[in-house]
Amino acid sequence: xxxxxxxxxxxxxxxxxxxxxxxxxxxxxxxxxxxxxxxxxxxxxxxxxxxxxxxxxxxxxxxxxxxxxxxxxxxxxxxxxxxxxxxxxxxxxxxxxxxxxxxxxxxxxxxxxxxxxxxxxxxxxxxxxxxxxxxxxxxxxxxxxxxxxxxxxxxxxxxxxxxxxxxxxxxxxxxxxxxxxxxxxxxxxxxxxxxxxxxxxxxxxxxxxxxxxxxxxxxxxxxxxxxxxxxxxxxxxxxxxxxxxxxxxxxxxxxxxxxxxxxxxxxxxxxxxxxxxxxxxxxxxxxxxxxxxxxxxxxxxxxxxxxxxxxxxxxxxxxxxxxxxxxxxxxxxxxxxxxxxxxxxxxxxxxxxxxxxxxxxxxxxxxxxxxxxxxxxxxxxx
Amino acid sequence: xxxxxxxxxxxxxxxxxxxxxxxxxxxxxxxxxxxxxxxxxxxxxxxxxxxxxxxxxxxxxxxxxxxxxxxxxxxxxxxxxxxxxxxxxxxxxxxxxxxxxxxxxxxxxxxxxxxxxxxxxxxxxxxxxxxxxxxxxxxxxxxxxxxxxxxxxxxxxxxxxxxxxxxxxxxxxxxxxxxxxxxxxxxxxxxxxxxxxxxxxxxxxxxxxxxxxxxxxxxxxxxxxxxxxxxxxxxxxxxxxxxxxxxxxxxxxxxxxxxxxxxxx
Numbered sequence: 063x064x065x066x067x068x069x070x071x072x073x074x075x076x077x078x079x080x081x082x083x084x085x086x087x088x089x090x091x092x093x094x095x096x097x098x099x100x101x102x103x104x105x106x107x108x109x110x111x112x113x114x115x116x117x118x119x120x121x122x123x124x125x126x127x128x129x130x131x132x133x134x135x136x137x138x139x140x141x142x143x144x145x146x147x148x149x150x151x152x153x154x155x156x157x158x159x160x161x162x163x164x165x166x167x168x169x170x171x172x173x174x175x176x177x178x179x180x181x182x183x184x185x186x187x188x189x190x191x192x193x194x195x196x197x198x199x200x201x202x203x204x205x206x207x208x209x210x211x212x213x214x215x216x217x218x219x220x221x222x223x224x225x226x227x228x229x230x231x232x233x234x235x236x237x238x239x240x241x242x243x244x245x246x247x248x249x250x251x252x253x254x255x256x257x258x259x260x261x262x263x264x265x266x267x268x269x270x271x272x273x274x275x276x277x278x279x280x281x282x283x284x285x286x287x288x289x290x291x292x293x294x295x296x297x298x299x300x301x302x303x304x305x306x307x308x309x310x311x312x313x314x315x316x317x318x319x320x321x322x323x324x325x326x327x328x329x330x331x332x333x334x335x336x337x338x339x340x341x342x343x344x345x346x347x348x349x350x351x352x353x354x355x356x357x358x359x360x361x362x363x364x365x366x367x368x369x370x371x372x373x374x375x376x377x378x379x380x381x382x383x384x385x386x387x388x389x390x391x392x393x394x395x396x397x398x399x400x401x402x403x404x405x406x407x408x409x410x411x412x413x414x415x416x417x418x419x420x421x422x423x424x425x426x427x428x429x430x431x432x433x434x435x436x437x438x439x440x441x442x443x444x
Numbered sequence: 445x446x447x448x449x450x451x452x453x454x455x456x457x458x459x460x461x462x463x464x465x466x467x468x469x470x471x472x473x474x475x476x477x478x479x480x481x482x483x484x485x486x487x488x489x490x491x492x493x494x495x496x497x498x499x500x501x502x503x504x505x506x507x508x509x510x511x512x513x514x515x516x517x518x519x520x521x522x523x524x525x526x527x528x529x530x531x532x533x534x535x536x537x538x539x540x541x542x543x544x545x546x547x548x549x550x551x552x553x554x555x556x557x558x559x560x561x562x563x564x565x566x567x568x569x570x571x572x573x574x575x576x577x578x579x580x581x582x583x584x585x586x587x588x589x590x591x592x593x594x595x596x597x598x599x600x601x602x603x604x605x606x607x608x609x610x611x612x613x614x615x616x617x618x619x620x621x622x623x624x625x626x627x628x629x630x631x632x633x634x635x636x637x638x639x640x641x642x643x644x645x646x647x648x649x650x651x652x653x654x655x656x657x658x659x660x661x662x663x664x665x666x667x668x669x670x671x672x673x674x675x676x677x678x679x680x681x682x683x684x685x686x687x688x689x690x691x692x693x694x695x696x697x698x699x700x701x702x703x704x705x706x707x708x709x
Contacts, residue, residue, distance in 0.1 A: 097626070098625075098626040098631070098653065099626060099631045099632055100626040100631050102624070102626065123629075123630055124630060125627075125630050125631045126631070142626050142627065142630075142631070143624060147624065152621075152622040153622065327667075327669070327670065328667075328670050329667065329670065330615070330639040330640070330666075330667050330670055330671055331615075331665040331667065332615040332617040332618075332638070332639035332640075333614060333615060333617055333618050333621070334617045334621060334627070334639075337617070337618065337621030337622070338621065348610055349607065349610065350610075351601055351602075351605050351607070352482075352601065353479060353482035353483060353485070353486055353597075353600070353601055353604065354482065354485075354486070355604060355605050363622070364618075364621075364622055366614070366618065368614075368665075369612070369614045369618070369665075370613070370614070370664050370665050371612065371613065371614065371664075384665070384667065416630065417627055417630055418630075419617075419627070419629045419630060419639050419671075419674055420670055420671070420673075420674060
């Protein structure tokens with residue numbers, strides 16, 4: 063469908079209408095909005111809650127909002143949360159059990175109906191991240207039915223990236239700044255002397271039906287060209303670039319690198335990188351009982367490979383050193399994810415760089431590992 | 445509350461003990477309003493002076509111990525309590541790390557005594573404030589100043605069904621991120637002890653835009669050499685750093701080592 067339907071254009075009132083139409087369809091619309099000094103993802107009830115006129119200043123371990131003169135709504139890159147906050151929530155009940163008066167145990171799987179979400183402003187990197195989590199959580203024989211329910215019920219409005227941040231590297235990971243598929247509607251924001259508008263592409267039948275309810279017009283050539291140019295320009299403005307090598311091989315060949323000691327000395331093992339990562343999916347089981355002992359529940363909550371308890375087995379944690387924990391995370395993300403799930407676990411959104419309190423930069427680490435490998439092979443050759 | 449005689453016999457006996465402390469942690473038990481009747485149904489609250497002036501005799505199945513050891517009598521008393529308790533759980537920063545009163549560990553106690561009391565000669569006290577675990581074996585330590593009500597109920601509930609309590613030892617950052625709080629360090633440049641502090645409070649302070657001040661003590665995986673430069677970057681000088689580490693958990697080994705290192709320069 064992406065190439066079959068003519069493109070359309072909506073104005074800001076069309077964006078307002080998009081929110082109200084989706085809300086009218088019974089969906090909870092989640093989109094970017096300014097809160098607590100950041101552009102967060104939260105329920106939005108109207109277009110006026112979108113971050114018009116806000117951009118972000120990003121660096122390793124640094125995030126600040128900044129005003130923009132152009133009034134753009136989507137000129138910001140990845141914020142403190144990702145869509146996994148909604149699709150793979152931090153804590154969900156899996157089942158509960160009751161002990162009846164006669165002593166019989168009755169177990170019930172949690173059958174809370176999935177929420178009906180519409181995600182507004184999904185960046186290309188995040189669209190890929192959702193696809194990665196789809197493979198992890200619903201691929202294979204142990205599919206997570208609750209995740210699938212939330213995922214299949216979600217309406218995705220992607221917004222192409224025209225303003226990459228200083229910590230972005232989606233081009234290196236092949237995930238942006240343009241979107242190709244996996245959306246219901248895809249927008250590209252264009253602001254020039256002809257006005258503030260959004261090029262709209264349709265990606266699904268439902269997307270087409272929603273668009274039909276909006277005040278829109280056929281795309282004119284000028285808007286098409288401007289949108290294409292702005293996305294193309296974004297390619298050249300990535301703040302970061304991964305080393306141009308096979309990262310899976312790089313990870314495999316640098317397991318004993320000295321660099322892991324260097325990064326371990328800086329790492330706080332606080333777990334922030336995994337919590338903000340849009341693809342990190344690990345959870346732990348939480349057993350809940352009440353005082354009577356007659357009611358028990360199992361919950362699942364986010365866990366992290368940086369937590370000592372994550373690998374706690376009889377005798378202690380398997381990955382006791384911070385070196386082993388950072389290496390596990392990094393090599394999984396960039397390397398062994400391919401072996402396990404057939405793709406990279408990193409989409410280049412840069413969140414782990416920004417939200418690391420001490421600013422550890424996965425791109426810088428990859429370059430350092432590549433340099434160390436090159437130096438070692440040079441030495442071996444001489 | 446119904447009379448204790450109306451409740452099932454043979455319930456495990458609970459005792460609550462106080463050492464040097466403010467009583468806030470043991471009062472957390474009384475704050476368990478919705479659960480208090482359930483707790484009293486399952487445990488015979490045998491010794492709890494804040495709740496009843498009629499203490500019952502030991503031995504006790506579960507002893508909750510609040511406060512730190514600051515006198516010779518305390519040392520004798522905690523040994524006795526250990527002897528009459530099947531399971532001993534310390535509650536709060538005082539019992540677990542020595543409390544804010546462990547600031548005396550770095551000072552001249554005689555000088556403090558003379559400054560505070562009209563008749564210092566009436567006061568007999570040790571030179572140090574130490575955690576319960578420095579004197580007797582402890583089965584479980586619950587962190588916090590004060591402890592978290594939900595975690596206290598979890599410890600009691602887990603005890604009743606014979607499982608390990610679910611009390612994660614990782615950083616407060618886990619709780620901030622799970623709660624969806626914007627990081628005050630990264631987004632605001634606010635000094636925050638979250639990355640080195642034990643979870644349990646639900647990341648309360650950052651949720652209100654304040655930095656964590658470490659009232660649950662160190663997490664199980666700290667890296668102070670990498671962390672302290674962040675506090676300095678965000679405006680703290682040596683004295684500020686030492687002060688933020690020297691509060692309720694000042695004598696927790698990781699906090700103490702870090703503050704001493706700062707003072708050595």
